[in-house]
Amino acid sequence: MTVRRTRGEEGSAVVELAWLGVLLLVPMLWIVLSVFEVQKGAFGTSAAARAAGRAYALAPDDAEGRRRAEAAARQALADQGLGGAPLTVTVTCESAGTSCHSGGAVITVHVSSRVDLPLMPDVLGGDAPSFALDATHTVPVGQYQEVE
Template identity: 35%
Template sequence: MPTDTEVTPEARGEEGSATVEFVLLAALLLVPVIYFLMLTSQIQAAAYAAVAAADQSAQAMVTATDPASGSGRADAVLALTLRDYGLEPSVAQSTITCSASPCLEPGSSVSVEIAIRVPVPLLPQGLGWDAAAATVTSTSQQPVPRFG
């Protein structure tokens, strides 16, 4: 009868394999989880950026004196807001819509829609692939002040 310190011939070939199996399984399970968290955080950052950019661009537009300078201010605010969230301005498209025929007529409103394409994480962008994980949109509407 073998004692506790003796190793049986059947168990001799399995020494140390638990560590290797644990490391292999941990790597196989951890890599997709980390990739999913990266993708989710990029989509969430784009959602926050879209809301902030739409709201701030609409406010910049309605406080301008003329539509041309308002459009330029809205584009500058859009680029600044996207950079604050770690995004390049090239991934976003903005659409400005006015409710009145002269765009900044007192009492009318200005609507700004922002669409941000979220790229697939860790995919090289220079290869010509146009892959986006999601497109996040946000719309903000601001009234033009009646009395300046």
């Protein structure tokens, strides 16, 4: 009499759970890391707009204000760990006078940047996917100013 042993399914649930865990965990990890990176970029862009608006408003003239606004925005992004991110700073103002620094002027700073999503290999399509970010901040210039 020959005894035939049939192979049972013992232990297969553990293997299936491990594969399912890996297949679900990797995309979830990528999503969480991407959300954190975009949130970091959003904080950085918002801080850059605020810093650029303040730097522009406190500058002695418009040319120096644009230079200071750009430098302040770059520093704010670097503080959030986005020093290498592309940056565009646009300054507009509404003023009754000839200068954006005259009393009653309203300075509006628009900052645009982008963050690259993490862990995406270049073989999937060339450039890494990115998320565009922008922020706007408005600074009113006081009507009464110090006269030198």
